[in-house]
Amino acid sequence: MKKFLGATLLCALSFGAFAQNEISYNVSFPxxxxxEAEISMSITDVPSGTLKVRMSRSSPGRYATHEFGKNVYNFKAFDSNGKALAIKRxxxxxxxxxxxxxxxxxxxxxxxxxxxxxxxxFDESHAHMNIPATFAFPVGMDARPRLVQFKYNEKQNWKVATQLKPLANNTFYAANLQYFMDSPIEIADYKTAKWEVKNKDGKLQTIHLITHSNDTQKTIDNYAEMLKKMVDEHVAVWGEFPTYDYGNYYFLDDVYPDNAGDGMEHRNSTSIVQRTPKIEGYETNLLGTFSHEYFHSWNVERLRPKTLEPFNFEHxxxxxxxxxxxxxxxxxxxxxxxxxxxKTVDNAAQTFEGMVNAVLNSPGAKxxxxxxxxxxxxxxxxxxxIDQTNKSNIFLSYYTYGAATALALDLRLRSEFKLTLDDYMRALWKAHGKPEIPYTVQDLQKVLSELTKSPSFANEFFSSYIYGTKKNDYAKLLLNAGFVLRKANPGKAYAGFGRATAVDGKVTLPQTLIGTPAYEAGLDVDDVILTIDDKKVNGLADLNAVTDAHRPGDVVAITYLYRGEQKTTELTFSENPMLExxxxxxxxxxxTPAMQSFRANWLNSQVKSR
Structure with a gap:
């Protein structure tokens, strides 16, 4: 970080300026x-009684448990004289x-x-750290400050990028455990671009693009120009930037084909991991993660559900x-x-199409x-x-479900109230985000009621579409913007086999979905299809050919293997439910001019209206 931030940003604080009860870490990479990384943690003013130290089982931005402790070994403890202490695991x-x-x-x-x-x-090219996966912590000392120092003298070109507050000697500071755990770290010979933004109060902040990739500086600079346009549209929604701690926001971007891939939001940064050879040539495809994660610097990081406050790292x-x-x-x-x-308007329509298909056709949403x-x-x-679940039949991702709900609410606010979802987000920001007052579902309904001046609308929307399973009339709503929602394959037969697999002449079914012809025929995961309509099935093309040769309502005989036993059933084709x-x-x-105006006000730039 010293090389990146420069001496001018080194904090005047020193170790002595703290209350002397900070928890200090040292990290090296021999x-x-x-x-492997070698980590030490020093704890002062330890109360009497058993000291409990643990690894986290959860992480900001994640909601399920993750067993980070499985990658820790050689765990030892010592007193102030270096004497080994007994440990009970x-x-x-x-x-x-x-x-x-x-x-x-x-x-x-x-x-x-x-x-x-x-x-x-960790490898020879970089150290990539999500804090809960990296640092053990003493239980019951969450309010204590954290200091972390990195040592990597053998890797002269490495430098640190993180939202943590920089101190001297390659050391960084967090006020407490919650902030520390929410502060990812990338150490590498990365390239960077940055630009200043001005908030409504006139204060300047800096946005940094930190990229560990096989790209030229010119590519990084050009990509930063694209991100500037994206950032401007985000600010137009909210009306102002968040106040970033220490005046900085970081896109920590790691790009390599063997990466696992991901995007993880944090208070003043986001960790973006992408699986392409580099950024150059993939710029547009990679923007979605940047846009999603940056929106989180308002929504989730400051406009935050009460259910996530404070975040629990033990489950x-x-x-x-x-x-x-x-x-x-x-x-x-x-x-x-x-x-x-x-992105083009056609790109937007395709994205909305996926949302609507999911919410109208999946059993999880129904x-x-x-x-x-x-x-x-x-x-x-x-x-x-690792065991199979019935997730396909009982769950639709809250990402997709919520996005389809947002689409409907946006279109309804525009058509029924001459308002927009942008107005709703700004109202939520004013009531809960900027003052950082965690919200409940009831709070969300209250803000919608106040915005629309229609408690009945807010009550109907939440009772039907948030607490309930009723679906909005997307065809009617989209037509306001001159978009037609229709069957993608009208009159075409549909079996509901899903993503069947073909290996060595055997076609095996995945889990079938409630309501599909395959489900109603009693077919399910791992069944091997032998014949359909007396035609032998050796591959996916055979499945498709039989389906294409029939009409909705046609009935065909199927023979299949169930746990090695040959069985028969009948399947009645339905009409393909996919929408476009x-x-x-x-x-x-x-x-019409009204449709054209509606579409433009919805999909065109809003920057000038800030």
Whole structure:
């Protein structure tokens, strides 16, 4: 960080300026080539009684549990004289030290070889750290400040990028555990671009693009210009920037084909991991993650559900509001790229098409509410279970469900109240985001009621579409903007086999969905299709050929293997339920001036209206 920030940003604070109860870490990478980091933690003013030290089981931005303790070994503890202390390991990620003095030093080795927003990765090219996956912490000392110092003298070109406050000697500061855990770190020979932005109060802040990739500086500079356009559209929604701590926001971008991929939001930064050879040539495809995660610097990081406050690092965090926290962010992530001119109107229509198909055709949305979907995140959000679930039939991602809900609310506000979803987000920001007052679902309904001056509308919307499973009339709503929602394959037969796989002449079914012909025929996961309509099935083309040769309502006989036993059933084809969104002018219809104006006000740039 010293090389990047320069001496002018080195904080005047010194170790002595703190209350002397900070928890201090030292991190080095002597065996980075084999994906190891060596970490020590010094704790002063340790109270009497058993000292409990643990690794986290959850992470900001994640909602399911993640067993970070599995990559910790060589765990040791010492007193102030360097004498080894006895340790009792009471759980896989919990270490208890019964007898100790007022100062305890803990050391351990951490293995990390998974580059995404959740875990840690170390190699000869960089150190990539999500804090909960990296640092143990003493239980019951969350309010204490954190100091972390990095040592990598053998890697002269490395430098640190993080939202943590920089001090001298390659040391960084966090006021407490919550802030520390929310501050990812990238150490590498990265390239950077930055620009200043001015907030409503006239104060300047700096946005940094930190990129560890095989790109030229020119590519990074050009990409930063694209991000500037995106950022402008985000600010136009909210009306102002958040106040970034220490005046800086960081896009920490790691690009390499073998990365795991991910995007993870944080208070003043985001960790973006992408699986392309480099940025150059993939610029537009990579923007979606940037846009989604940047929107989170308002929505989630400051406009925050009460269910996530304070964040619990010992187990999964269940929330009723992820349909808004993640889903509305998903909606805007795509929409704002269109407004910025970085995606086309056709791109936007395709994105909306995916949302509408999911919410109208998936059993998870038909039978469960957005709140139900939000609660299921503790199991669905990259959780650790390996057994099969019935997720396809009981769950629609709160990202998609929430985005479809945002789409409907935006169009309804525009058509029924001459308002927009932007107005709603600004109202939420004023009431809860800027003052950082965590909200409940009831608070969200109250703000909508006050904005529209229609308690009945707010009550109907929340009772039907948030607590309930009723679906909006998307065809009617989209037509206001000159878009036609229609069957993509009218009159075409549909079996509902899903993503069947063909290996060595055997076609095997995935889990079938409630309501599909395949489900109603009693077919399910791992069934092997032998014949359909007396025609032998050796590959996916055979499945498709039989389907294409029939009409909705036709009945065919199927033979299949169920756990090695040959069985028969009958399947009745239905009409293909897939929908498409097409601009009315492409259907031969007329784009009226009212439709054209509605579409422009929705999808065109809003920067001038700030």
């Amino acid at each position: 065996n980075a080539i084999h994906h 009471s759980a896989g990620d919990v270490y208890e030290i019964p007898s100790h003095g007022s100062t305890v030093k803990v050391t351990y080795t951490l293995f990390g070889n998974w580059i995404d927003g959740t875990y840690a990765g 999964s965090n269940i929330s009723d509001e992820l349909w808004l926290a993640e889903g509305f962010t998903q909606y805007y992530g795509s929409l704002l790229l269109t407004r910025a001119g970085l 039978n469960y509410s957005p709140i139900d979907a939000s609660r299921y995140a503790v199991f669905a959000d990259a959780g650790v279970a 969104i097409v601009s009315i002018e492409k259907t031969g219809g007329t784009l």
